[in-house]
C-alpha cells in the first residue's frame with residue numbers, strides 16, 4: 001500500500017506559485033536535481049562493490065585529491081543539468097571554472113545558474129560514513145541569452161532563490177528551500193520516489209550538541225576556544241555533547257533535527273577556514289535561516305559576505321540561533 005505522503009515531484013509543482021519569479025523553469029531545475037540525486041545515490045549505495053572507491057588520481061583547483069565518487073557525482077549532476085537544458089551556467093567545487101551553457105547552446109534562454117558541491121564529506125566515502133551533495137541556485141544578473149559571466153555566480157547568499165542538500169545516509173534524503181521554509185523528503189529505494197517525510201524543518205533555538213574538528217583546537221581563534229570550553233563546562237544543561245561526523249551535510253542535518261552548532265573556524269592551516277562560501281556555506285546558511293537557525297563567520301552574517309572568487313573559503317558557524325549568538329558574543333569579547 002503506497003504511503004499517502006506527498007511525493008517531491010507533487011510538492012514542487014504544488015508550491016511553485018510561491019516562487020518569487022517565473023515558476024516552470026525553477027520546478028524543472030529542482031526536478032532535474034532530484035533525478036541526478038537518485039542516480040548518484042544508486043552508486044553511493046553500492047560503493048564497496050563497484051570500482052568507485054578511492055582516489056581518482058587527480059587534484060581539484062583547491063589542491064585536494066579528487067575521489068572517484070567526487071568525479072562521478074560531478075559528472076552526473078553536470079550531465080543531467082546540461083542535457084535537460086534548464087540552466088544557463090553551472091559552477092562546481094570540482095571544476096576549475098564555471099561552465100557556460102551558451103557555449104554549448106547559443107540559443108539558451110534560461111535564467112538560472114547552479115552551484116554544486118557534488119560530493120560533500122569526501123573523506124568519509126571509503127569508510128561508509130554518510131556523505132552528501134549541496135546545491136545553490138541563483139537567477140542570473142546578466143542579460144538572458146548572453147553567455148553567463150563570473151558575476152552571475154559571485155552573488156551574495158541573500159540573492160539565492162533556492163538551496164538544498166542530499167544526504168546519503170541510513171536513508172537518502174533531499175532537503176531544500178525556495179525561501180518558504182525547509183522541507184525534507186526521504187527516498188523510498190524500492191520505487192525510487194522521494195516522499196515528504198520532514199515538513200517545515202526548524203532548528204530548535206537551543207541545543208546541546210557542538211560539532212567541530214577539535215584536532216585543530218590549538219589553531220582556533222581565542223573566541224572559539226573560549227566557546228568550546230563553555231560547551232564543556234559542568235553548569236546548567238552543560239556540558240554539551242561533542243558530535244563531529246566530518247561531513248557538513250550530515251552534521252548540519254543532525255543539528256537541525258536535534259539542536260546544535262557546527263563550526264569550521266579559521267586556523268593556521270586554513271587561514272580563511274576550509275569551507276567554500278559559494279558551494280557549502282551560502283546554501284547551508286540559507287537553509288539554516290529558513291529553518292529559524294543562524295549562520296555567520298563569527299561576526300558577519302554568511303549571506304551578507306560579498307563573494308570575490310569562485311572557490312573562496314570563509315570561516316563558518318551555523319546552527320541553533322542562541323548557540324550561534326553565544327559563540328558570536330565570545331568572538332566579540334575575545335576575538336582572534
Ligand SMILES: O=P(O)(O)OC[C@H]1O[C@](O)(COP(=O)(O)O)[C@@H](O)[C@@H]1O
Pocket residue numbers: 064093117119120121122123213246247248249274275
Ligand atoms: O576533515 P576536516 O578538516 O574536519 O573537514 C571536514 C569538513 O570538510 C568537508 O568534508 C568539506 O570538504 P569536501 O567538500 O571536500 O568534502 C565537510 O563536509 C566537513 O565538515
